[in-house]
Structure formats: structure tokens, C-alpha cells
Amino acid sequence: MPEERGDAMYHRYDGGGVTVDGPAVMVRKNFKESVSVSGSWYVDNVSSASIDVITTGASPYGETRTEYSVGADYLYDKSIVGVGYTNSDESDYQSNTVYFNVSQDFFGDLSTLSFGYSQGRDDVYQNGNPDFAGNIDRYNYRLGLSQVVTPSLVVGLNYEMVTEEGYLNNPYRSYRYLTNPLDPAQGYQFAREVYPTTHTSDAAALRFIYYLDWRASVGGSYRFYTDDWGVDANTVQLTYTHVLLENWVVDFKYRYYEQSAADFYGDLFQTPSQDPKNYRGRDKELSNFNNHTVSLYLSYSRPVRNRYVDRASLSLQWDRIWFSYDDFRNLNDHTAIPGDEALYDFEADVYKLLFTVWY
Amino acid sequence: MVKRVRLPVLLSLLPVLAACGTQPWVKPYERQHLADPIMSFDRDPLAAGYSAHVYQVREGARGAEGGGGGGCGCN
Numbered sequence: 001m002p003e004e005r006g007d008a009m010y011h012r013y014d015g016g017g018v019t020v021d022g023p024a025v026m027v028r029k030n031f032k033e034s035v036s037v038s039g040s041w042y043v044d045n046v047s048s049a050s051i052d053v054i055t056t057g058a059s060p061y062g063e064t065r066t067e068y069s070v071g072a073d074y075l076y077d078k079s080i081v082g083v084g085y086t087n088s089d090e091s092d093y094q095s096n097t098v099y100f101n102v103s104q105d106f107f108g109d110l111s112t113l114s115f116g117y118s119q120g121r122d123d124v125y126q127n128g129n130p131d132f133a134g135n136i137d138r139y140n141y142r143l144g145l146s147q148v149v150t151p152s153l154v155v156g157l158n159y160e161m162v163t164e165e166g167y168l169n170n171p172y173r174s175y176r177y178l179t180n181p182l183d184p185a186q187g188y189q190f191a192r193e194v195y196p197t198t199h200t201s202d203a204a205a206l207r208f209i210y211y212l213d214w215r216a217s218v219g220g221s222y223r224f225y226t227d228d229w230g231v232d233a234n235t236v237q238l239t240y241t242h243v244l245l246e247n248w249v250v251d252f253k254y255r256y257y258e259q260s261a262a263d264f265y266g267d268l269f270q271t272p273s274q275d276p277k278n279y280r281g282r283d284k285e286l287s288n289f290n291n292h293t294v295s296l297y298l299s300y301s302r303p304v305r306n307r308y309v310d311r312a313s314l315s316l317q318w319d320r321i322w323f324s325y326d327d328f329r330n331l332n333d334h335t336a337i338p339g340d341e342a343l344y345d346f347e348a349d350v351y352k353l354l355f356t357v358w359y
Numbered sequence: 360m361v362k363r364v365r366l367p368v369l370l371s372l373l374p375v376l377a378a379c380g381t382q383p384w385v386k387p388y389e390r391q392h393l394a395d396p397i398m399s400f401d402r403d404p405l406a407a408g409y410s411a412h413v414y415q416v417r418e419g420a421r422g423a424e425g426g427g428g429g430g431c432g433c434n
Contacts, residue, residue, distance in 0.1 A: 007405040013413055026405040040405065108383025144425065146400075151389040156400060160422030203422035209400060211392040219400070225420035233420035241397045249397065259419050285419050317406060323417070350413055352406050 001075055002036050004028055005358045015321065015348020017049040022064075034075045038084075042067040051344060052284075055331035056174055056190055065090040071099075078105040092125040092171075097138070109148075116142035126171040134167025152211035159204045169195035175282040176331075177269040178338060188338045191272050193281045195264075201227035205235075215243040230263035231286065247302050253295035253319075262286040267327050268339045284344065288326040295319040304357075311358040319350040400425060 005028055012021040022043035030036045044067075049060035071084030082101040088094070097120035105112050120138035139162070146156045174190035207221035218240050225233040237255040244250060264279035265286045273280060301313030322345070329341035336342070385393075392398060401407045411424045 007403065009405050009409070011409050024405055024409065110383050110385055148385050148393060151385050152392050154393065154398065156425060158423040158425040162422050201421060203420060205423040205425060207400065207425065209398055211395065211398055217397045223423055231419040233418070235420065243397060257418060262419070285417060315403065352409060354403060354406050356403065
């Protein structure tokens with residue numbers, strides 16, 4: 001059974017003109033050694049003056065996203081069956097997801113095989129335009145295998161396919177095209193993006209974690225991603241975890257991510273298009289880019305002599321991410337002619353302050 | 360008509376047959392390291408879920424983050 005614990009977290013993201021912060025709470029309770037229920041509440045307070053917002057002439061905005069999730073797991077012999085529901089709500093986007101997971105331990109509990117399915121429905125709106133409404137149907141299929149290889153080594157293999165259908169672009173985002181393709185110096189204009197209405201992706205990840213004799217562990221993972229929009233991505237992560245003086249744990253992490261651009265991505269199109277099948281996007285998340293993350297996590301935990309709580313821990317986690325884009329240009333560079341602006345890059349800091357009790 | 364099974368297919372099944380006859384090679388009394396929280400792929404699910412969300416909204420890739428379902432062999 002999952003361990004009984006309660007988590008309270010403050011999280012903050014700050015980078016690229018965007019600040020997102022808020023609280024989050026998660027609680028898990030077990031009953032009769034066969035049923036485990038969990039619930040979570042999560043808030044994002046967004047304040048955005050990102051490069052997309054600034055360079056398309058929109059005003060910086062603030063909004064709040066609230067997410068609720070409930071789940072239940074049932075243990076039967078060596079199997080765990082889990083179901084759950086998640087709702088996410090913001091002023092122009094509502095999302096509802098149900099999920100189902102099954103996992104089975106076998107081979108002397110050295111192997112765990114799992115399967116999961118999620119189905120979701122999103123409603124997309126546009127603030128300031130009451131006539132606009134779109135929706136998205138989402139389906140996720142997951143397979144996982146976790147294997148104890150030696151008394152000090154665990155490896156895991158995960159696969160996930162995601163398929164979506166519906167209104168997949170951002171109703172606020174535009175692509176740019178040259179006013180006069182024969183004379184770029186005349187400048188550029190914006191037009192509403194045109195996206196495909198389906199998107200299917202496959203991701204496979206291999207990971208390991210290895211125990212070191214001085215009460216430390218080293219872990220690593222590699223994920224390959226590909227989708228039918230033409231994006232291929234690689235993610236590599238290395239982690240070193242060290243226990244200090246019994247009660248302190250420090251984690252060092254490094255993560256590298258790179259991806260190729262979607263087939264219909266362009267930083268600067270030559271002409272506008274009226275063809276609804278001529279897909280066009282200038283979403284930097286669909287461009288050719290990479291990022292590096294360095295993380296430092298520090299946590300202190302100790303037993304608590306209390307009728308209700310066994311142990312408590314306080315953890316401070318910090319990530320610094322460097323994003324570097326290969327074909328997304330910085331439109332704040334007004335001195336260059338269109339297409340010759342400096343490439344965009346930015347850094348972000350992510351902070352998490354986590355308080356946990358086990359009971 | 361009987362279809363011939365190719366030799367490579369039969370050979371590929373050999374590890375499966377071998378596994379069926381093999382006893383678990385990590386005994387319960389050898390699993391104290393595996394039960395240590397520092398051997399968990401997701402030690403703090405709430406914080407890990409948030410980190411995954413930070414990347415999901417800023418990267419094209421998604422999925423196979425491996426949230427939940429990890430087996431520690433220490434049931």
C-alpha cells in the first residue's frame with residue numbers, strides 16, 4: 001500500500017517574464033490495509049508578461065488556475081487497482097480527467113507490471129470573446145515495468161501514448177509573416193495560428209536507481225519522445241542523493257532536454273495563408289530548442305513522538321533552468337530587420353518549500 | 360496447413376522460459392537498501408508532480424514520466 005502522508009507545498013516559478021506561484025496540499029489515508037484514498041488541491045497564480053504577450057501587443061495579465069484531484073486504490077493480493085478524477089479550472093480553460101491504473105507484483109515481488117488509462121475532456125475559451133469555444137478529447141495509455149535487478153539496483157521502463165483531438169492551438173497566439181516578402185525591411189504582421197486537430201505522441205523512458213554503500217543513491221533516466229507533428233525529443237537526467245547525519249538528505253540533479261521543431265512551426269513565414277489545412281504555428285514550445293536544469297534539494301526529517309504523527313520533514317527544493325532557442329527570435333530586438341533578430345533565450349528559477357508528515 | 364515457426368522466434372522465447380524456472384534472486388532479507396526512501400523514483404509525489412508540470416507546459420514532449428506504480432520489491 002502507498003504510505004500514509006500529508007504534504008503541504010508552496011511553489012514558485014519565475015522566468016521569461018512569467019511568475020507562477022501558489023499553494024498545494026496532498027493527503028493520503030489507508031483503510032483496513034486494502035484501501036487507500038488520496039486527495040489533492042493545487043493553485044497556480046499566474047502573472048504573465050512573457051515574450052509572446054509583449055511582442056503581440058497584448059497586455060500583461062494575471063489569472064488563477066485551481067486543480068482538485070481525488071483517487072482511490074484497492075489492494076487485492078499482489079495487485080493494486082486505482083481510479084481517480086482530476087478537475088482543473090481557470091477563466092478560459094476547464095479540464096476534467098478520469099484515470100484507471102492496475103499494477104501487479106510478481107516474481108517474488110521483484111517485478112511490478114503496470115497499466116494505466118486516462119480519458120479527459122477540455123473546454124477552451126477566449127477571454128474577451130464570448131463567441132469562441134472549443135474542446136479537446138484526450139486519451140492516455142501507459143505501460144510500466146519496474147524490476148529489482150540486484151539488492152542495490154532497480155530499473156524501470158515506461159511507455160506512454162497520448163492522443164488528442166479538437167482545438168489544439170492557443171486562441172491568443174499568432175504567427176508572423178512578412179508584409180512584403182520581397183522587402184523584409186518593410187516589417188511583419190501577425191495572423192491567427194492554424195493547427196491540426198489531432199495530435200498523437202509516443203514516449204518511452206528507461207531509468208535506474210542504484211544504492212551506494214555510504215547511504216547514498218545515484219539515479220539516471222533517458223526518455224525518447226516522438227509525435228505526428230514532427231517533434232522528436234530526448235531527455236536525460238542524473239541524480240545523486242546523499243544522507244547526512246541521519247536526518248538530512250541532499251539531492252543534486254542535472255537534466256538535459258532537446259527537441260526538434262514541429263513540421264508546421266515557423267519563426268517568420270513569407271506570406272499569410274487562408275488555407276485551413278496550411279498549418280502554421282509560432283509556439284516556441286514547438287520550435288527547435290534545448291534546456292539545461294541544475295537542481296539542489298535539501299530536506300530535514302525526524303521522528304515525531306506524537307499520537308497522530310510518526311515523522312515530519314521540511315524540504316527546500318531549487319531548480320535553475322536555462323532555455324535556449326535555435327529558431328525562435330527575440331522580437332524585442334527592434335533594430336534588426338525581420339528574420340535577423342537575436343535568438344531568444346531565458347533562465348527560470350523554480351522553488352518548492354515542502355512540509356510533510358507521515359502518520 | 361501447419362505454419363512453420365521460425366528458429367529466431369523460438370530462440371527469443373528462451374529467456375521467458377528460463378525466467379519461469381528461476382527463483383527470485385534477491386531474497387527478502389537482502390532488500391533493506393531497496394526499502395530506503397532514497398531508493399524511490401518519486402520520493403515526494405506532490406513536488407515531483409509539480410516539477411513534471413513545469414516542464415510539460417514549456418516543452419513539446421509529454422508522457423512516460425513514470426508517476427506512480429514504482430515497485431520497490433519490499434512489499
